[in-house]
Amino acid sequence: MIYFRALMAIMLIGTCFMQGCGGGGGSGGNSSNAPPATTVGYIDTVVYSSAPGASLPTAAEITVTTKNQIVIGNIVVSYTATAGHLTARGLVSGAPEASFFYVAYTADNANAATRPITFVYNGGPGSSTAWLHLGSFGPKRLVTGNPATTAPVPFPLVDNAESMLDVSDLVFVDATGSGLSQAIAPNTNQTFWGVDADARVFRDFVMRYLAVNNRSASPKFLFGESYGTTRTAVLANLLETAGVDLKGIILQSAVLNYNSNCGVVSVVQSCAGHLPTYAAVGAWYNLANPAPTAAALPAFVAQARTLATSQYDPAVQSYLRTNTPPSATLLTQLINTTGFALTNWQTRFNIDPDYFQTRLIPGTLIGRYDARVSAPSGSLLAADGDPSSTFLAASYTTRIAEYLSTNLNYTNPSAYVLVGNAIQTWDFSHDARALPDTIPDLAAAMTLNPKLKTLSVNGYHDLATPFFVTENDLARLGNNLGNNPNIQIRFYGGGHMTYLDDAARIAQKADLVQFYQNALSAL
Amino acid sequence: MSIFRRRHFQWAGATMNTSLKHGMVAFALSLHCCLSAAAMPVVTPPAVQMRPLQDPWVPAAVRQKNLRLLEETSGATLNAQVEAKLKAEFDFADITRSGMLTRQHASNAGLGYIVKHFAVIDRNKTGWVRFADVQEFLRARAMASTATVPKP
Numbered sequence: 064m065i066y067f068r069a070l071m072a073i074m075l076i077g078t079c080f081m082q083g084c085g086g087g088g089g090s091g092g093n094s095s096n097a098p099p100a101t102t103v104g105y106i107d108t109v110v111y112s113s114a115p116g117a118s119l120p121t122a123a124e125i126t127v128t129t130k131n132q133i134v135i136g137n138i139v140v141s142y143t144a145t146a147g148h149l150t151a152r153g154l155v156s157g158a159p160e161a162s163f164f165y166v167a168y169t170a171d172n173a174n175a176a177t178r179p180i181t182f183v184y185n186g187g188p189g190s191s192t193a194w195l196h197l198g199s200f201g202p203k204r205l206v207t208g209n210p211a212t213t214a215p216v217p218f219p220l221v222d223n224a225e226s227m228l229d230v231s232d233l234v235f236v237d238a239t240g241s242g243l244s245q246a247i248a249p250n251t252n253q254t255f256w257g258v259d260a261d262a263r264v265f266r267d268f269v270m271r272y273l274a275v276n277n278r279s280a281s282p283k284f285l286f287g288e289s290y291g292t293t294r295t296a297v298l299a300n301l302l303e304t305a306g307v308d309l310k311g312i313i314l315q316s317a318v319l320n321y322n323s324n325c326g327v328v329s330v331v332q333s334c335a336g337h338l339p340t341y342a343a344v345g346a347w348y349n350l351a352n353p354a355p356t357a358a359a360l361p362a363f364v365a366q367a368r369t370l371a372t373s374q375y376d377p378a379v380q381s382y383l384r385t386n387t388p389p390s391a392t393l394l395t396q397l398i399n400t401t402g403f404a405l406t407n408w409q410t411r412f413n414i415d416p417d418y419f420q421t422r423l424i425p426g427t428l429i430g431r432y433d434a435r436v437s438a439p440s441g442s443l444l445a446a447d448g449d450p451s452s453t454f455l456a457a458s459y460t461t462r463i464a465e466y467l468s469t470n471l472n473y474t475n476p477s478a479y480v481l482v483g484n485a486i487q488t489w490d491f492s493h494d495a496r497a498l499p500d501t502i503p504d505l506a507a508a509m510t511l512n513p514k515l516k517t518l519s520v521n522g523y524h525d526l527a528t529p530f531f532v533t534e535n536d537l538a539r540l541g542n543n544l545g546n547n548p549n550i551q552i553r554f555y556g557g558g559h560m561t562y563l564d565d566a567a568r569i570a571q572k573a574d575l576v577q578f579y580q581n582a583l584s585a586l
Numbered sequence: 587m588s589i590f591r592r593r594h595f596q597w598a599g600a601t602m603n604t605s606l607k608h609g610m611v612a613f614a615l616s617l618h619c620c621l622s623a624a625a626m627p628v629v630t631p632p633a634v635q636m637r638p639l640q641d642p643w644v645p646a647a648v649r650q651k652n653l654r655l656l657e658e659t660s661g662a663t664l665n666a667q668v669e670a671k672l673k674a675e676f677d678f679a680d681i682t683r684s685g686m687l688t689r690q691h692a693s694n695a696g697l698g699y700i701v702k703h704f705a706v707i708d709r710n711k712t713g714w715v716r717f718a719d720v721q722e723f724l725r726a727r728a729m730a731s732t733a734t735v736p737k738p
Contacts, residue, residue: 113636154696155694155695155696186641187639187640187641188641189637190639190641193633194639289641289642290641290642293642300671303699304675304696304697304698304699305696305697305698305699306697306698306699306701306702307698318641318642320658321642321644322656322658323658324642326642326643327642327643327644327649328649432639447638448638449638449639452638452639453638456635456638459633459635460632460633460634460635461632461633463633464630464631464632464633465630467630468630474629474630475630476629476630476631477631478631478632478633478634479633479634480633480634480635480636481633481634481635482635482636482637482638482639483636483637484636484637486637486640486641486643486644486645487637487645489644491644491648494667494671496656497648497651498644498648500656500658502658502659502664503659503664503667503668503671504671506664506665506667506668507668507671507672510668510672510724510728511672511699511724513727513728513730513731513732514731527641527642528642535658536658538660539658539659539660539664540660540664541660
């Protein structure tokens with residue numbers, strides 16, 4: 064039976080090649096905008112590699128489609144899932160650059176001129192998009208039981224009642240050297256492992272997708288997470304420069320400026336931006352004094368923001384410059400706000416998140432991505448430094464491969480690379496800085512398109528991309544009237560992947576619906 | 587601890603410092619590929635995770651290069667950065683070094699926003715636009731957009 068399917072697929076692929084469809088690598092130059100070939104069941108025999116020097120000699124644009132339905136709220140959305148590869152081509156040269164693996168979910172019988180399309184990707188850099196694909200707002204999601212670590216594994220895959228498919232088509236795309244995406248000769252994966260090169264090749268993927276699917280008139284959105292928000296800022300500017308207007312961008316747990324995050328540059332950067340996150344985490348473990356109720360968390364966090372800006376940050380600056388010890392009054396306030404013990408503040412007054420993670424609760428490691436998740440130090444869950452992401456890893460690894468072959472009928476002999484090694488040799492330089500500050504890119508995108516809307520999504524309990532740092536980064540974009548009316552910031556009880564929390568996902572979905580409505584109704 | 591690591595990263599070998607394991611994995615994967623190419627059926631292998639998710643994180647070597655705190659621009663200085671970005675793109679497209687672009691020059695450099703709005707940017711209808719014309723166009727668009735922002 065399997066043999067038969069394989070033969071069928073080979074015949075289909077053969078037919079496709081004979082028809083010269085899909086603009087494979089051999090065609091060169093500017094490609095036609097013919098839609099990629101689609102097959103009923105597709106065994107892609109190309110072996111993909113995430114190695115830095117890996118390079119495909121040529122690439123075909125073949126996809127497999129499956130039909131499905133999802134109930135969202137009180138409506139039924141019939142959709143087509145399209146899995147396979149598209150070739151990003153040089154904006155001017157038209158030369159093949161990289162073969163991107165993606166899964167697109169498109170509502171059936173929708174008007175392409177009005178139906179929004181959202182390009183979704185994780186970060187790393189070097190991560191595939193499986194986390195967002197199987198965890199957030201796609202038609203299926205894994206049940207993680209977040210923030211508990213007691214859910215059965217591998218997590219079951221269920222229909223996602225909070226899917227965004229009722230408001231937008233979704234294209235989940237994997238960066239070069241992750242998932243099943245790979246560079247095409249003469250490029251290697253490493254060619255695209257840098258802030259600028261990565262954003263450029265993503266631009267070329269987006270433009271290719273829009274062209275071959277006749278979606279250039281559709282309202283366009285970007286949805287990136289973590290490093291994916293760094294990518295989004297640069298990419299938004301590149302797309303606007305290329306004449307592709309975006310309606311909106313969603314920044315899921317943003318890191319827009321690596322230089323402002325003390326978890327990245329702890330040598331000199333003040334960790335005051337982390338203090339409100341420490342307060343929220345301390346409150347979660349009932350260590351703050353007095354500990355706020357869940358409903359009072361926003362007000363409690365607001366006080367922590369004030370404490371961070373008006374007192375902790377100036378004290379940290381004095382401590383870093385002249386080794387001035389903090390006042391006893393301030394230390395008491397910090398202890399009451401966070402529950403972090405006096406000896407820790409005395410040892411290292413500028414508290415970085417790694418230090419906080421290991422010392423908030425003696426003998427326990429709290430999560431980096433979701434500090435509500437914890438594990439005994441030395442336990443299996445604590446082994447990789449973040450119990451919250453370690454708990455997810457095995458299930459995502461198992462389920463993404465199963466899902467592609469079983470649900471989407473896409474079969475491939477290569478292992479899907481959930482997270483590759485790109486980060487180790489990534490070129491982080493950007494605009495003559497060693498580490499990227501992408502606020503100027505976002506500002507440029509907003510200059511080219513003054514109607515561009517931004518939604519910043521933050522988890523109160525995320526130690527990796529703390530919400531107050533993101534608020535301060537985005538505040539740089541405020542116009543001369545004060546706040547920038549095109550930027551909305553939202554907060555949820557949850558970690559980096561806010562959407563894993565059942566309550567946060569429901570709240571975030573409602574905010575997303577409103578964001579899309581506002582962006583679409585803007586003149 | 588090590589058992590757990592193996593379970594999660596068994597297909598990758600990359601986070602482990604054992605080159606032996608890396609070699610074995612590479613061999614297994616290449617064997618897998620050859621077998622599948624030679625004799626169907628293709629079986630989808632499990633996904634691999636070579637590293638834990640870490641972002642935002644940078645390797646130590648990059649961290650060392652970044653010891654100086656940099657200004658967090660806003661207002662006028664941020665606007666100057668934006669202008670410098672736009673000007674750099676414009677200059678890149680200006681192959682005649684005349685400070686002016688035709689629609690074709692803009693197109694050749696991938697400056698789609700200039701191509702798309704060329705007729706408006708080219709206020710004097712000369713077929714050539716200066717960077718100042720682009721700035722004027724963007725200023726006018728920003729004004730028009732601000733006017734449509736609903737009052738709170």
